[in-house]
Amino acid sequence: MAQNLTPLGEIHRSVGHRKIVRGEGRSAVLRRHYSTSIVDVWRACTEPDRVSRWLVGPEGDLREGRRYVLPEHAHGEILRCDAPHTLTLSWIYEDYPADELELRLSPAADGGTILEVEHTTVDEPAALAESLALVGVGWENGTDHLEQYLRGDLPDAPRRAKQEPSEDETPRITESDRLWRKIVASALGSGY
Incomplete structure (x- = not known):
C-alpha cells in the first residue's frame, strides 16, 4: 500500500512558531495535498465513524x-x-502538559484540498528537538493513513487504537524520521 502514497518529496515539512495556551511554542508543520474536496477531507477528520477508519474513533462531546x-x-x-x-x-x-493541534484546510488549484497539520509544543529545550521530530513523523504516518482511507484502500472497519506499522510502512516511516530530524536540526540550529 505504501507505494501508492504521495511521494515523500511532495510533502511539505517545516518547523514553525506559534503561541498556544501554555505560551510561546515551536511546532511541527506538515502540509500535503488530497485529491478530494475540502468537505470530504473535513468530514474524514471530524466525523467519528470516518476518523475511526484511519486513526482511531474519538469519544466524547x-x-x-x-x-x-x-x-x-x-x-x-x-x-x-x-x-x-x-x-x-x-x-x-499521557501526563504531559497540553500541546495544541491545528488542522487547516484550503482549496487546491486542481479542485482538491491542501491539509496543513500543525502540532505545537512548549517543551523544555532539551526535549524540544526529539518532540518535534516524533510528532512530525507521527502526523505524517497518520496523514498517510488518511490518504489511504480517502482513496478507499483501507478496510471498512475501525482501526485498533495502537497498531504497529506494517512491514511495507516501516521503510517509509524510517525515511520520514530521517527527514524530520534533519528539518528540526536545521530549524533549531542544534546539531541534533
Missing part, C-alpha cells in the same frame, strides 16, 4: 469547548472549530 478522547492516543478539548476550514484541539498525551 465533539463540539467546540467540549472534551474528546482518542483511546490510547490523546485527549483534550476542542478549542476552535470553523467548519470546514480550521479545527484546533488541545492535545494531551
Whole structure:
C-alpha cells in the first residue's frame, strides 16, 4: 500500500512558531495535498465513524469547548472549530502538559484540498528537538493513513487504537524520521 502514497518529496515539512495556551511554542508543520474536496477531507477528520477508519474513533462531546478522547492516543478539548476550514484541539498525551493541534484546510488549484497539520509544543529545550521530530513523523504516518482511507484502500472497519506499522510502512516511516530530524536540526540550529 505504501507505494501508492504521495511521494515523500511532495510533502511539505517545516518547523514553525506559534503561541498556544501554555505560551510561546515551536511546532511541527506538515502540509500535503488530497485529491478530494475540502468537505470530504473535513468530514474524514471530524466525523467519528470516518476518523475511526484511519486513526482511531474519538469519544466524547465533539463540539467546540467540549472534551474528546482518542483511546490510547490523546485527549483534550476542542478549542476552535470553523467548519470546514480550521479545527484546533488541545492535545494531551499521557501526563504531559497540553500541546495544541491545528488542522487547516484550503482549496487546491486542481479542485482538491491542501491539509496543513500543525502540532505545537512548549517543551523544555532539551526535549524540544526529539518532540518535534516524533510528532512530525507521527502526523505524517497518520496523514498517510488518511490518504489511504480517502482513496478507499483501507478496510471498512475501525482501526485498533495502537497498531504497529506494517512491514511495507516501516521503510517509509524510517525515511520520514530521517527527514524530520534533519528539518528540526536545521530549524533549531542544534546539531541534533
